[in-house]
Amino acid sequence: KQEVTQIxxxxxxxxxxxxxxxxxxxxSAIYNLQWFRQDPGKGxxxxxxxxxxxxxxxxxxxxxxxxxxxxxxxxxxxxSQPGDSATYLxxxxxxxxxxxxxxxxTRLSVLP
Amino acid sequence: xxxxAQSPRYKIIEKRQSVAFWCNxxxxxxTLYWYQQILGxxxxxxxxxxxxGVVDDSQLPKDRFSAERLKGVDSTLKIQPAKLxxxxxxxCASSLEWGQTNTEAFFGQGTRLTVV
Numbered sequence: 001k002q003e004v005t006q007i008x009x010x011x012x013x014x015x016x017x018x019x020x021x022x023x024x025x026x027x028s029a030i031y032n033l034q035w036f037r038q039d040p041g042k043g044x045x046x047x048x049x050x051x052x053x054x055x056x057x058x059x060x061x062x063x064x065x066x067x068x069x070x071x072x073x074x075x076x077x078x079x080s081q082p083g084d085s086a087t088y089l090x091x092x093x094x095x096x097x098x099x100x101x102x103x104x105x106t107r108l109s110v111l112p
Numbered sequence: 113x114x115x116x117a118q119s120p121r122y123k124i125i126e127k128r129q130s131v132a133f134w135c136n137x138x139x140x141x142x143t144l145y146w147y148q149q150i151l152g153x154x155x156x157x158x159x160x161x162x163x164x165g166v167v168d169d170s171q172l173p174k175d176r177f178s179a180e181r182l183k184g185v186d187s188t189l190k191i192q193p194a195k196l197x198x199x200x201x202x203x204c205a206s207s208l209e210w211g212q213t214n215t216e217a218f219f220g221q222g223t224r225l226t227v228v
Contacts, residue, residue, distance in 0.1 A: 031215070036219070042222070043203060043219045043220050044203065044205075044219040049216045089155075091217075099167075099168055100145070100157070100205075101157075102155045104152075104153055104154045105153075
């Protein structure tokens with residue numbers, strides 16, 4: 001059974017810092033991995049999708065990497081802004097049409 | 113492109129009452145998911161549909177929860193009777209059919225259920 005963990009559970013940084021959020025999964029037989037952002041009281045917004053054959057994906061100030069063999073993904077946020085404050089969730093999908101298994105999320109606060 | 117639509121946004125009911133949530137996925141998305149998100153936790157799958165067939169409902173409490181996806185488009189999730197521990201946000205998501213190149217999942221805004 002796939003299990004996903006995220007470290008740290010919460011993070012508070014001053015504006016302008018570069019930061020890294022970590023996601024670990026127990027079963028490396030994944031089809032893809034997706035990073036989401038969730039603002040309080042809102043649904044999930046897709047940030048980046050990495051297929052199992054890819055090593056990384058970039059979108060603006062965000063860069064996500066994937067190391068399937070070690071069961072890890074990282075989300076790098078460059079030059080953080082107060083508007084980046086939210087909960088960041090990673091989710092992995094298995095190789096056989098399985099659903100997305102989510103981690104518990106990292107709650108990020110970027111202080112002005 | 114319209115996103116995933118859910119209604120209602122909020123619902124407050126008393127325990128033992130029934131409630132229903134509605135989801136309209138992105139047009140052309142064959143796969144539809146219902147997730148339950150308890151405060152402070154990541155979403156947990158309740159049920160996954162491929163068109164109008166159930167792919168995975170192993171974590172759906174079938175004694176009180178039911179879901180259907182008639183005609184392979186809209187879906188309804190029902191709880192009857194509700195318990196206090198059902199208080200959560202219910203999220204609907206959709207993606208292209210399994211096997212497509214891009215199966216990125218898109219989520220609706222969710223329905224926040226409070227059972228009192």
